[in-house]
Amino acid sequence: QQITVTAGIRGIVMEIIDQQRVVIETPAAQIFGIASLGNDCYGVTRLLTLDPGEPITEAMIDAQSMYAVLIGGSGISAAALRKAVENQVRGIIIGSISESVLREFFQWTKRLPFLPGLRNWQWVSQTDSPLTIVLTEGIGSAPMATPLFELLANNDRREVYIESNTSLRHPHRRPRVIIPLSRSSNTSLEPPRPPLRIGATVRLLDHDHLGRIGRVRSLPALPQRIPAGIRTAAVEVLLDSGEAIWLPRSCIEVIA
Missing domain, CATH: 3.50.30 (Glucose Oxidase; domain 1)
Known part of the structure; x- marks a missing residue:
């Protein structure tokens, strides 16, 4: 069948x-x-x-x-x-x-x-x-x-x-x-998810900042202590307001 x-x-x-x-x-x-x-x-x-x-x-x-x-x-x-x-x-x-x-x-x-x-x-x-x-x-x-x-x-x-x-x-x-998108020869294909890097534009996914946009300010290789009190892989994000916050890497999405 x-x-x-x-x-x-x-x-x-x-x-x-x-x-x-x-x-x-x-x-x-x-x-x-x-x-x-x-x-x-x-x-x-x-x-x-x-x-x-x-x-x-x-x-x-x-x-x-x-x-x-x-x-x-x-x-x-x-x-x-x-x-x-x-x-x-x-x-x-x-x-x-x-x-x-x-x-x-x-x-x-x-x-x-x-x-x-x-x-x-x-x-x-x-x-x-x-x-x-x-x-x-x-x-x-x-x-x-x-x-x-x-x-x-x-x-x-x-x-x-x-x-x-x-x-x-x-x-x-x-x-x-x-x-x-079109498969024309002049179509520029980018990776499905841009890499996490300093200067990247990110969308925040944590409860307190859900949906806000910011830029990666620093990206330490070692785990950092975040406001919740735990040490984890983290990233420092600069918001449009000028405020800098630390978030777990799992709480951000790279969009550009």
Whole structure:
């Protein structure tokens, strides 16, 4: 019996594993979110906002959004989510979403399995969602990080694939947005993750600075004592405010 499985992304099959899985290679731009709801999906990006701090409103969504993956800034309303479902939108990528919007849209009546602001909250990745929602910053009203927004905006009207699986416990998994690029001869391919180095632009993933952008100021070879009181592989990051902080290397993501 022949079974056809949609790959969801254009590329070249490089490896077949156990006659059940394949490895597909493609030049692509990619970003990692903090969390997501819904299944893996693919579509064509449609930029709805011009600023990473601007939310998606109901009026922005129309019939042209059908089968698209919408890109917004700081958030979205429950009414806009309902209209997106009505127009068969496949996915939405935004900076954050408020707890009240989640409760209203999913009609949750019981206590949520997470509380914003606490360090031990659990994500609701198994929620049956009619469309895929990717959050790049988390719960609340934070705008999308500018480098991420600019990358998505520069790839408006392109095919996109979203790996939506989120796991906050081991093994940790964060949602990934993949935008295949042309294989033309003038395409400059970069490593999937830029190397950690002094001067690198990084995105902070720790609880107190989630989503903020900074630059690596120092990168000691030996373990350092951080404010939590432990010694670990650490990096000193200079924030836009001029403040310098020490973080475990696991709490940063190199973006440039």
